[in-house]
Amino acid sequence: MSLSTFATLLERLAFTPQRLAKERLLAASFAQIPDPDRGLTLAALTGDLKLRQVTPSLLRGLTETRADAQLFRYSYDFVGDLAETIALIWPEGTRSDPPLSEVIHELSTTPRTRLPALIATRLDSLGPSERYAYLKLATGALRVGVSARLARSAFASWANLALPQVEEIWHALTPPYLDLFAWAAGTAPRPEAAARAPFRPVMLSTPTDLDQLSALDPAAYAAEWKWDGIRVQAVSDAGTRRLYSRTGEDISPAFPDIIDLMTFDGTLDGELLIRRGDQIASFGDLQQRLNRKTVTPALLRSHPAGLRLYDVLIWNGQDLRDQPYDARRATLAQAVATLDPRIDLSPNLPFTTWDDLAALRAAPPADVIEGVMIKRRDSPYLAGRIRGPWFKWKRDPHLIDAVLMYAQRGHGKRSGYYSDFTFGVWNGDDLVPVGKAYFGFTDEELRELDRFVRTNTVERFGTVRSVARTRVVEVAFEGLNRSTRHKSGVAMRFPRINRIRLDKPAAEADHLSTLQAMLPKDD
Amino acid sequence: MAQPPLLIPRPEGLYCPAGDFFIDPTRPVPRALITHGHSDHARPGHSAVMATRETLDIMAIRYGEDFTTARQPYTDPIRIGDVTVSFHPAGHVLGSAQIAVEGQGQRIVVSGDYARVPTPTCAPFEPVPCDIFVTEATFALPVFRHPPPQVEIARLLASVEANPDRAHLIGAYALGKAQRVIAAIRAAGWDAPIFIHGALQRLCDYHVAQGIDLGDLRPATDGRKSDFAKAIVIAPPSAFATTWAQRFPDPVLAFASGWMQVRARARQRGVELPLIISDHIDWPNLTATITELNPAEVWITHGREDALLRWCELTQRAARPLHLVGYEDEAE
Numbered sequence: 076m077s078l079s080t081f082a083t084l085l086e087r088l089a090f091t092p093q094r095l096a097k098e099r100l101l102a103a104s105f106a107q108i109p110d111p112d113r114g115l116t117l118a119a120l121t122g123d124l125k126l127r128q129v130t131p132s133l134l135r136g137l138t139e140t141r142a143d144a145q146l147f148r149y150s151y152d153f154v155g156d157l158a159e160t161i162a163l164i165w166p167e168g169t170r171s172d173p174p175l176s177e178v179i180h181e182l183s184t185t186p187r188t189r190l191p192a193l194i195a196t197r198l199d200s201l202g203p204s205e206r207y208a209y210l211k212l213a214t215g216a217l218r219v220g221v222s223a224r225l226a227r228s229a230f231a232s233w234a235n236l237a238l239p240q241v242e243e244i245w246h247a248l249t250p251p252y253l254d255l256f257a258w259a260a261g262t263a264p265r266p267e268a269a270a271r272a273p274f275r276p277v278m279l280s281t282p283t284d285l286d287q288l289s290a291l292d293p294a295a296y297a298a299e300w301k302w303d304g305i306r307v308q309a310v311s312d313a314g315t316r317r318l319y320s321r322t323g324e325d326i327s328p329a330f331p332d333i334i335d336l337m338t339f340d341g342t343l344d345g346e347l348l349i350r351r352g353d354q355i356a357s358f359g360d361l362q363q364r365l366n367r368k369t370v371t372p373a374l375l376r377s378h379p380a381g382l383r384l385y386d387v388l389i390w391n392g393q394d395l396r397d398q399p400y401d402a403r404r405a406t407l408a409q410a411v412a413t414l415d416p417r418i419d420l421s422p423n424l425p426f427t428t429w430d431d432l433a434a435l436r437a438a439p440p441a442d443v444i445e446g447v448m449i450k451r452r453d454s455p456y457l458a459g460r461i462r463g464p465w466f467k468w469k470r471d472p473h474l475i476d477a478v479l480m481y482a483q484r485g486h487g488k489r490s491g492y493y494s495d496f497t498f499g500v501w502n503g504d505d506l507v508p509v510g511k512a513y514f515g516f517t518d519e520e521l522r523e524l525d526r527f528v529r530t531n532t533v534e535r536f537g538t539v540r541s542v543a544r545t546r547v548v549e550v551a552f553e554g555l556n557r558s559t560r561h562k563s564g565v566a567m568r569f570p571r572i573n574r575i576r577l578d579k580p581a582a583e584a585d586h587l588s589t590l591q592a593m594l595p596k597d598d
Numbered sequence: 599m600a601q602p603p604l605l606i607p608r609p610e611g612l613y614c615p616a617g618d619f620f621i622d623p624t625r626p627v628p629r630a631l632i633t634h635g636h637s638d639h640a641r642p643g644h645s646a647v648m649a650t651r652e653t654l655d656i657m658a659i660r661y662g663e664d665f666t667t668a669r670q671p672y673t674d675p676i677r678i679g680d681v682t683v684s685f686h687p688a689g690h691v692l693g694s695a696q697i698a699v700e701g702q703g704q705r706i707v708v709s710g711d712y713a714r715v716p717t718p719t720c721a722p723f724e725p726v727p728c729d730i731f732v733t734e735a736t737f738a739l740p741v742f743r744h745p746p747p748q749v750e751i752a753r754l755l756a757s758v759e760a761n762p763d764r765a766h767l768i769g770a771y772a773l774g775k776a777q778r779v780i781a782a783i784r785a786a787g788w789d790a791p792i793f794i795h796g797a798l799q800r801l802c803d804y805h806v807a808q809g810i811d812l813g814d815l816r817p818a819t820d821g822r823k824s825d826f827a828k829a830i831v832i833a834p835p836s837a838f839a840t841t842w843a844q845r846f847p848d849p850v851l852a853f854a855s856g857w858m859q860v861r862a863r864a865r866q867r868g869v870e871l872p873l874i875i876s877d878h879i880d881w882p883n884l885t886a887t888i889t890e891l892n893p894a895e896v897w898i899t900h901g902r903e904d905a906l907l908r909w910c911e912l913t914q915r916a917a918r919p920l921h922l923v924g925y926e927d928e929a930e
């Protein structure tokens with residue numbers, strides 16, 4: 076595959092708004108592109124290419140040898156993206172179209188001191204969109220709106236594989252993934268032999284409510300609290316220890332404190348939480364520890380992590396996934412007794428009727444509980460989200476009445492409709508935005524909201540319209556965190572528009588103090 | 599006593615004291631000379647207007663027949679007061695002209711908006727030697743190197759082929775850009791009907807009446823959703839946000855503009871298929887035009903004057919910004 080083909084793919088991904096369309100585009104590419112280029116493309120998207128670090132200052136310095144520094148600065152101010160500015164301003168030379176593998180090889184093997192000359196020579200012989208793709212590769216940030224997970228999911232659906240099967244071996248694979256593509260083609264077995272401490276697909280639940288539960292026999296089910304942390308899988312396999320997110324991402328580097336505690340041999344399923352003594356801290360505290368490559372000793376002290384276990388998949392070499400839940404829990408209880416107290420068991424809740432459970436769920440003993448999990452006592456541990464054996468019965472969402480403030484146009488089937496809404500609550504005499512929602516409403520409600528936006532626009536900025544502050548909507552959300560990024564100081568989790576309150580004047584919408592009172596009190 | 603300059607910037611626009619007229623004034627004046635029909639250059643309410651016949655026609659279409667009390671179509675060089683005035687094609691939109699003002703042994707060319715990419719929709723830009731060249735600077739940054747329109751049309755047609763279930767909605771301004779895009783699509787061999795938004799109808803009709811072939815144009819009004827699959831629809835960009843856009847099946851939003859060269863601009867507009875098609879001069883052609891004309895002075899009307907001033911400084915040319923207000927970037 077040539078660099079120009081890669082550049083075209085990046086361009087199309089960047090301008091395709093819908094997730095599904097991006098997946099289709101990627102699938103078509105995996106089908107068309109030969110090895111090893113498709114593997115390199117996949118690695119570029121998942122961020123797994125290990126190239127030399129090309130710094131912005133290196134690129135700035137290079138560009139100033141080809142363009143007037145002041146004109147370059149005016150251009151950068153206007154364009155706003157360094158790689159794009161350089162791609163557009165670099166003088167045109169002779170055009171060549173090198174293979175993608177060649178430029179990746181160069182960028183990963185050329186010594187630091189020779190990088191500037193290499194990059195300049197390449198830029199001299201590429202067209203503008205190839206220069207852009209080249210610079211994006213070199214700086215390691217493609218920014219085409221494709222997450223690593225979306226790229227893997229596109230691969231899995233193209234290869235007709237279940238995503239968990241791909242994710243559980245991902246950490247052991249290296250670009251250009253010849254073994255992975257051979258497996259997809261059916262010409263080689265699943266490349267798992269190399270993988271120590273592999274990730275196993277996680278069992279997921281489906282939502283339920285009291286109506287649905289009443290048809291079931293409570294005696295056939297066990298229940299646990301649903302903790303508001305991060306679902307993880309802790310794997311310790313012949314000395315190799317890894318902590319995975321439920322999507323199979325290896326998050327071990329961010330949690331050395333957990334890794335230290337994993338003095339067992341097996342695969343455990345649980346919730347990652349920040350705990351200070353007996354206290355479980357809020358999700359906001361846990362967020363401080365997420366998405367880090369390393370962690371400072373100070374953060375380890377101020378935000379110590381722990382595990383609360385739900386299940387056991389493998390113990391001392393024995394795969395327990397076919398055993399019933401009750402048997403696995405018995406093994407798990409014995410196992411936990413041998414571990415550090417910062418790894419403990421998520422207890423089973425005592426109940427005989429669904430009403431008992433409803434009462435427990437209505438008054439949980441801690442803020443970081445977001446409902447109850449209900450699990451069939453005879454169910455094996457199954458991969459994926461299967462309806463039946465496991466249910467989640469979430470705490471009722473929080474509801475507030477908020478005032479519509481801004482609206483933005485949607486895409487695809489929602490083209491021509493205003494379908495992304497920003498809403499706010501009162502703070503004194505002012506409305507302060509507290510969240511954004513783009514689902515929750517019916518088609519009929521969407522038409523009503525769209526009409527409202529069109530007839531009540533007071534100002535436009537790009538694709539955003541500011542609307543008259545007269546329409547109240549009921550917003551449902553799952554939880555609230557403190558936020559320094561938002562002017563309101565709060566951030567909602569999963570906000571959605573529950574219904575339109577035509578009956579309510581804007582002055583009667585909720586106040587920020589109502590939200591502040593809902594914030595977790597432990598920080 | 600020194601003579602007053604031939605042209606001076608005034609709040610109303612560029613003024614010629616020796617001829618007592620304004621060029622492209624942004625407020626009503628007794629006598630206006632107008633380069634072209636875009637609404638930021640051609641405004642209604644002047645007592646007398648001189649312009650090309652096409653520009654006068656276009657103003658009448660947009661503002662009604664009574665947009666001025668005295669219309670004077672330009673035909674040949676003409677004496678106005680103590681100066682001689684002549685109009686020369688600017689290559690921007692149908693009827694667009696540069697206005698040359700000559701007197702006191704000096705010639706100033708006011709180019710208005712101009713472009714050097716050929717299009718069948720208007721006469722090509724004519725270089726007019728001059729002492730002072732008055733230029734726009736809409737795309738005056740070295741990042742603006744617009745690709746040939748054929749390349750962009752090829753991308754459009756490839757997208758149409760690849761998405762046979764979807765309509766392609768192309769945002770293009772009603773005067774000039776829409777017809778430039780349609781003509782370029784025709785030149786690429788696409789002869790299926792092209793659907794147009796109602797706001798484009800009268801100006802497209804006018805182009806056709808002037809002998810410009812735009813092929814089979816149909817109103818994008820009637821028809822079921824499925825009738826617009828694989829269709830190309832041209833509309834003013836403002837129509838994207840209206841209920842009008844709801845009638846098309848899962849539309850691909852495209853936008854034809856020189857700004858589409860910058861990704862953030864395309865994303866900000868929610869564009870899925872940015873088409874870099876401009877009727878303004880880009881950086882290489884702008885600098886080449888100034889080099890070719892080699893005027894003693896360059897005056898800059900509107901746009902990115904800082905960058906063009908810098909380039910003039912680097913190439914040792916006298917230049918000054920006029921800071922004229924009221925002109926917009928590529929007819930927004």
Ligand SMILES: [Zn+2]
Nearest residue numbers: 636690711929
């Ligand atoms: Zn214009």
Ligand SMILES: [Zn+2]
Nearest residue numbers: 638711925926
């Ligand atoms: Zn203009």
